[in-house]
Each structure stands twice: as structure tokens, then as C-alpha cells.
Amino acid sequence: MTDPYQVLGVSRDATEEQIKEAYKALARKYHPDNYANSPLADVATEKMQEVNAAYDQIMAERRTGQSSAGSAGQGYTGGSAEYADIRRMIQQGRQVEAEELLDGIPADRRSAEWHFLKGTIYYNRGWLDNARQEIGLACQIDPNNPEYRAALSQMMWQRGGGFGAPGSQPYRAAPTGGLNACNCCSDLICADCCCECMGGDLIPCC
Numbered sequence: 001m002t003d004p005y006q007v008l009g010v011s012r013d014a015t016e017e018q019i020k021e022a023y024k025a026l027a028r029k030y031h032p033d034n035y036a037n038s039p040l041a042d043v044a045t046e047k048m049q050e051v052n053a054a055y056d057q058i059m060a061e062r063r064t065g066q067s068s069a070g071s072a073g074q075g076y077t078g079g080s081a082e083y084a085d086i087r088r089m090i091q092q093g094r095q096v097e098a099e100e101l102l103d104g105i106p107a108d109r110r111s112a113e114w115h116f117l118k119g120t121i122y123y124n125r126g127w128l129d130n131a132r133q134e135i136g137l138a139c140q141i142d143p144n145n146p147e148y149r150a151a152l153s154q155m156m157w158q159r160g161g162g163f164g165a166p167g168s169q170p171y172r173a174a175p176t177g178g179l180n181a182c183n184c185c186s187d188l189i190c191a192d193c194c195c196e197c198m199g200g201d202l203i204p205c206c
Contacts, residue, residue, distance in 0.1 A: 004054035016062065020126060023055040049096060056095040059126055083113050095121050112141035116148050123155070131155060 005012050008022045030048040035041040089098035099121050105114060119134030132155050138148045 002050070002054070004057045007050055007054035008058070016126065019055070019058055023051065026051045052096040055125065056093060059124060060093045063124075083117060086117055090117065090120055090124070095124055112138040112145065112148065115141065116145075116151065119151070123151075128155060128158070 005014070008019060008026065010019055010022045014022075027048070030044045030051060032041065032045055032048065035044040038044075086098045086101050089095075089101070098117070102114060102118055102121070115134045116138035119131040119138065122128075122134060123131035132152070135148060135151050135155065139145070139152050142148060
């Protein structure tokens with residue numbers, strides 16, 4: 001099996017930021033758009049898949065704990081059958097294959113679950129801003145889904161500086177009294193504020 005660190009051209013003691021920068025540089029180099037109508041298109045596509053797989057493998061190995069976002073479908077039975085295979089791939093660390101299947105779903109059929117799973121893939125790659133935007137949109141479409149809300153709450157907790165050794169603090173969970181519209185709205189407003197700080201807009205009317 002090819003060493004993923006060699007694929008990205010980084011050492012095993014490289015920082016996470018160095019790994020991300022190496023991945024982004026290679027992604028720009030081998031992006032399919034750069035090889036449109038080129039005889040090297042197939043080679044570039046294979047190389048891009050190899051780079052994606054290497055990055056996913058390294059990030060999975062370095063992740064010492066899983067959150068609600070990183071464990072899509074684990075212990076949750078509310079997902080639709082349409083996305084069962086994609087959830088299974090995400091659990092197995094096959095992020096590239098899962099994303100290819102997701103991207104193949106037409107835009108008019110992309111449900112709240114589609115956005116949640118897309119956000120989960122972003123989260124597993126360490127792209128937290130993209131993950132928050134997608135999972136925030138999933139919550140907006142289906143605000144009473146406990147899986148989506150738990151994932152969004154976890155990422156808001158992280159954004160607020162709630163980092164530390166895995167298990168050092170409990171993740172913020174939904175109130176024991178059950179879900180209600182006030183809690184859901186407050187979560188969405190927080191997510192919207194974060195998106196606006198980054199130049200986006202999760203809730204256009206706010």
C-alpha cells in the first residue's frame with residue numbers, strides 16, 4: 001500500500017496545517033479543470049483520487065476521537081435508504097467514494113440528509129467552515145432532526161474554543177426535556193452569525 005505521507009510529500013511529523021497546505025497545492029495541480037481536452041486528463045484524475053485518498057487516510061489516523069459529525073449514521077436509524085451506502089462508506093473512511101456518490105445526486109433531489117453527509121465529509125477532512133455551512137443548512141431544512149442538531153451543536157462548541165483531550169468535556173447535547181423550536185432557532189442563529197463572519201449567509205432574511 002502506498003504511503004499516504006509520500007503521496008502528499010510530507011513527513012510523518014508534519015503538522016496538520018502543513019498537511020492541509022500540501023493537499024491544497026496538489027489539489028490545485030491535479031484539478032480536472034486544468035486538463036480539460038488534454039491527453040493527460042485520465043492520469044490527472046487518477047492522481048487526484050490518490051491525493052484525496054491519502055489525505056483522508058492521514059486525517060482519519062490522526063483523529064483521536066469522533067464527534068456527532070464524524071460518525072454519521074452510527075447508532076442512528078433515521079437515515080433514508082437512499083443514503084445508506086454513502087453513510088457506510090463514510091464510517092469506513094472511504095470519503096472520496098462517498099463524495100463521488102453524493103455529487104452524482106441531482107441538485108433537485110438533494111435533501112437535508114444530503115447536506116448533512118456532505119458536511120460530514122468536509123468535517124472529516126478538517127474543513128470546519130464548509131462543514132458548519134452544510135450541516136447548518138441541513139438543520140434549516142429539517143430543524144427537528146436530532147442527528148443534525150447534535151452535529152451542529154458539536155461544531156459550535158468547537159468554534160467557541162471547546163477543544164481539549166477527547167472526553168475531557170461532554171459534548172453539548174439537546175436538552176433532556178426534548179426538542180423545541182426555541183432551541184432550534186438559537187442554534188440556527190448562531191450558525192448564521194458564524195457564516196456571516198466568513199462572508200456567507202445561512203439565513204438570508206436575518
